[in-house]
Amino acid sequence: MSLLKGKQIPIGITLVVGLMMIVNYYFGAALPAVKSTTTLVQNWTVIVAAFALIIGLINISRIHINHLLKRSKGQWFFSLWCLAIMYIMIALGLFGTTKNPGYQWLYNYVFLPVDATMYSSLAFFISSAAYRAFRARNVESILLLSSGVVIMLMNAPIGEIIWTGFPVIGDWIMSVPNVAAQRAIMICVVMGSVSLGLRTLLGMERGYLGREE
Amino acid sequence: MALISHQSGLLTLIIICGAVLFMIYRARQGLESEVRRVAGIDVIDEAIGRSTEMGRPVHITNGLATLYSSGAPQTIAGLSVLSYVAKKCAQNGIPLITTIYVPETIPIVMEMYREASVLAESPEWFDDYNIRYMSSHRFSYATGVQGVLQREKPAASFLMGSFMAEALIFAESGYLAGAMQVAGTAATSQIPFFVAVCDYTLLGDELYAAGAYLSQDAVQMASIAGQDVGKYLAMILLLVGLILSAMGSDWLVNILKL
Amino acid sequence: MASAKEGFWNKLQAIDQRILYVLIIVVVALPLLRPLSLPITVTSATRTAYEKVDEYSGPGSVVIIAYEFIAGNWPEMGPIAVAMTQHLFRKPDIRIILLAMGRDQGPILAENTLKYIDEMGKEYGEDYVNLGFFAGAEAAMASFASDIPGLVKKDYYGTPIEQLSVMSGLNDLNDIDLFLCLWSGTPGWGEYLRQWQTPYGITVIGGTLGINGPGAQPYVSSGQLKGLVVGLRGGGEYEKLIGKPGEATSGLDAVSTSHLLIIAFIVLGNVGYFAGRRRSGGEV
Numbered sequence: 001m002s003l004l005k006g007k008q009i010p011i012g013i014t015l016v017v018g019l020m021m022i023v024n025y026y027f028g029a030a031l032p033a034v035k036s037t038t039t040l041v042q043n044w045t046v047i048v049a050a051f052a053l054i055i056g057l058i059n060i061s062r063i064h065i066n067h068l069l070k071r072s073k074g075q076w077f078f079s080l081w082c083l084a085i086m087y088i089m090i091a092l093g094l095f096g097t098t099k100n101p102g103y104q105w106l107y108n109y110v111f112l113p114v115d116a117t118m119y120s121s122l123a124f125f126i127s128s129a130a131y132r133a134f135r136a137r138n139v140e141s142i143l144l145l146s147s148g149v150v151i152m153l154m155n156a157p158i159g160e161i162i163w164t165g166f167p168v169i170g171d172w173i174m175s176v177p178n179v180a181a182q183r184a185i186m187i188c189v190v191m192g193s194v195s196l197g198l199r200t201l202l203g204m205e206r207g208y209l210g211r212e213e
Numbered sequence: 214m215a216l217i218s219h220q221s222g223l224l225t226l227i228i229i230c231g232a233v234l235f236m237i238y239r240a241r242q243g244l245e246s247e248v249r250r251v252a253g254i255d256v257i258d259e260a261i262g263r264s265t266e267m268g269r270p271v272h273i274t275n276g277l278a279t280l281y282s283s284g285a286p287q288t289i290a291g292l293s294v295l296s297y298v299a300k301k302c303a304q305n306g307i308p309l310i311t312t313i314y315v316p317e318t319i320p321i322v323m324e325m326y327r328e329a330s331v332l333a334e335s336p337e338w339f340d341d342y343n344i345r346y347m348s349s350h351r352f353s354y355a356t357g358v359q360g361v362l363q364r365e366k367p368a369a370s371f372l373m374g375s376f377m378a379e380a381l382i383f384a385e386s387g388y389l390a391g392a393m394q395v396a397g398t399a400a401t402s403q404i405p406f407f408v409a410v411c412d413y414t415l416l417g418d419e420l421y422a423a424g425a426y427l428s429q430d431a432v433q434m435a436s437i438a439g440q441d442v443g444k445y446l447a448m449i450l451l452l453v454g455l456i457l458s459a460m461g462s463d464w465l466v467n468i469l470k471l
Numbered sequence: 472m473a474s475a476k477e478g479f480w481n482k483l484q485a486i487d488q489r490i491l492y493v494l495i496i497v498v499v500a501l502p503l504l505r506p507l508s509l510p511i512t513v514t515s516a517t518r519t520a521y522e523k524v525d526e527y528s529g530p531g532s533v534v535i536i537a538y539e540f541i542a543g544n545w546p547e548m549g550p551i552a553v554a555m556t557q558h559l560f561r562k563p564d565i566r567i568i569l570l571a572m573g574r575d576q577g578p579i580l581a582e583n584t585l586k587y588i589d590e591m592g593k594e595y596g597e598d599y600v601n602l603g604f605f606a607g608a609e610a611a612m613a614s615f616a617s618d619i620p621g622l623v624k625k626d627y628y629g630t631p632i633e634q635l636s637v638m639s640g641l642n643d644l645n646d647i648d649l650f651l652c653l654w655s656g657t658p659g660w661g662e663y664l665r666q667w668q669t670p671y672g673i674t675v676i677g678g679t680l681g682i683n684g685p686g687a688q689p690y691v692s693s694g695q696l697k698g699l700v701v702g703l704r705g706g707g708e709y710e711k712l713i714g715k716p717g718e719a720t721s722g723l724d725a726v727s728t729s730h731l732l733i734i735a736f737i738v739l740g741n742v743g744y745f746a747g748r749r750r751s752g753g754e755v
Binding site: 039042098131132134145153156158167171183186 | 499511514542545609610685726732
């Protein structure tokens with residue numbers, strides 16, 4: 001019983017599956033049994049993750065039904081709308097597949113425009129963030145500010161009309177300092193993820209299992 | 214050799230893992246490694262303290278990456294931070310609202326909340342209403358988190374994980390709600406937005422180090438030192454490659470393509 | 472008097488963001504209603520991508536287009552997808568395979584794309600096919616790359632693959648001549664890089680959001696991406712190259728005006744910052 005309540009089993013599973021993935025990536029061509037087992041486990045992962053959506057569905061439903069029952073002020077009608085649209089889409093998708101005309105209509109004429117609207121709201125947030133944050137306080141912020149302005153004018157057709165040098169400088173910024181910085185961050189991120197992966201496989205990184213203190 | 218794929222990558226992995234394991238071994242022998250202070254991690258306690266004083270909740274979200282995707286390390290690192298934050302919030306008796314995109318983390322987060330309430334000897338702190346799955350669609354998740362930030366007005370907001378375009382939505386909404394914001398991501402496209410808007414940002418591998426850093430365990434901290442060997446290796450390869458390519462040689466490029 | 476002037480400079484740094492938002496709406500909406508028709512110059516990056524598509528899609532070639540983006544990205548990715556897909560549909564005697572392995576919305580967006588293009592007499596099933604979405608991201612990509620018939624049993628509409636001549640003779644990724652990767656995030660290019668480009672050396676041309684452009688540049692520099700079309704600007708340039716102006720072309724005027732407005736905000740904020748700092752520094 002104590003073995004089941006402890007963290008040894010999940011750490012053990014993590015180690016075995018993690019090693020299997022690593023061995024498959026490098027030696028899969030030489031070990032067809034490992035390759036086929038890994039593919040099987042990966043398929044299981046996709047199926048388990050799909051079932052996890054049901055947990056999410058239950059979680060959302062509980063929270064919003066709770067709001068409905070309590071008639072939470074300023075909230076209950078949004079909860080009703082959320083539940084209604086969610087279950088309608090689920091029903092249409094399940095019983096009619098995604099090619100169902102009703103599903104397609106809701107997707108193309110409700111979901112797609114609303115989704116695009118949310119993405120478009122970034123324009124407002126970017127403008128207020130740029131206005132507030134781009135202050136030339138020191139050398140680094142001056143560099144950030146000036147390269148940001150040059151890249152903006154490189155991307156906008158009007159930039160070239162103002163000065164033909166903007167696309168040239170912008171292209172240089174994208175191809176040289178940007179590539180250098182991206183590569184440096186990528187290398188550091190990879191090192192960090194290898195270290196984190198090793199800690200996870202060895203059972204040292206237990207934060208995701210809950211801290212033991 | 215043809216039966217081994219990505220030989221150069223395997224060799225690099227062996228070197229880096231060897232270095233990390235060596236540093237862990239050294240730490241177990243009592244030779245501790247010095248890790249520089251990371252402001253974004255040090256300030257977590259301050260942010261939670263601010264929330265306690267103001268009597269407002271804390272918010273945390275762990276981003277978009279599923280546990281089986283290439284961004285999973287970011288989610289794992291974010292969950293490590295969440296675990297620490299949950300413990301602190303339970304000790305201080307302030308609500309912690311977790312907004313979730315990845316549904317398979319719901320049981321993990323629930324378990325963290327339970328453990329935090331038990332460790333703080335405060336079982337009433339556990340309230341699964343504060344664990345809120347939003348959606349597995351990005352902008353639905355963004356809208357949900359935005360709503361939570363605007364309605365609940367947390368005093369501290371932690372954005373730890375893999376984010377894309379919605380990062381700026383979260384950051385600006387948190388700013389408008391008056392929250393102290395600490396963000397951490399390895400998504401290079403979003404780092405500039407977090408740096409511009411949030412109070413503190415963990416860049417790239419600083420997020421991965423957060424779990425080890427917060428544990429203050431010498432052995433885990435040693436693993437952070439070990440990954441520096443990989444960075445030195447990269448620098449050496451860069452210099453050697455620069456010299457060789459200036460001499461017109463493709464030798465190193467061909468070796469690394471193996 | 473001094474404090475009034477200081478107040479003015481401080482106010483300049485703290486303009487109510489609702490005013491900023493209203494101005495953004497105005498400068499974005501006006502050019503869409505009354506186009507400015509600012510000239511669009513094609514940059515070398517987009518031109519390179521266009522030329523590489525031409526080079527690798529000759530008669531007899533097989534091309535895959537992956538639609539790895541979501542509905543919310545349509546305003547920016549849609550023009551790229553439409554322009555690049557149209558470019559390929561104009562090619563004689565090629566086979567075009569549309570699919571998605573990272574984004575379940577990909578097949579629907581592929582269908583959306585086809586609504587905007589002239590199929591140039593190409594027949595579904597013979598010249599092009601929509602294979603739909605394959606769950607599993609990297610696992611699906613790896614399976615597809617090594618054994619296409621093993622993974623692909625039917626198309627998006629449920630038609631068995633045996634009935635679709637466009638898929639005949641395709642065994643693995645070595646049979647594919649060109650891969651167009653249209654991605655907006657993860658899963659996307661990174662996964663295809665690991666499972667397709669690195670092991671098989673397939674020729675890849677990318678199309679992505681403006682925000683992903685800087686992150687994808689290292690792959691263009693290293694040659695792993697033979698070309699890259701970035702953002703609405705890239706979409707507008709590609710539309711110009713194929714001679715079919717579309718949504719990107721009409722949207723670029725709004726890009727110009729909104730960018731100028733944001734720069735104006737930044738300048739205003741800095742003017743207020745420096746003037747306010749000088750004032751308070753000079754009046755100790």
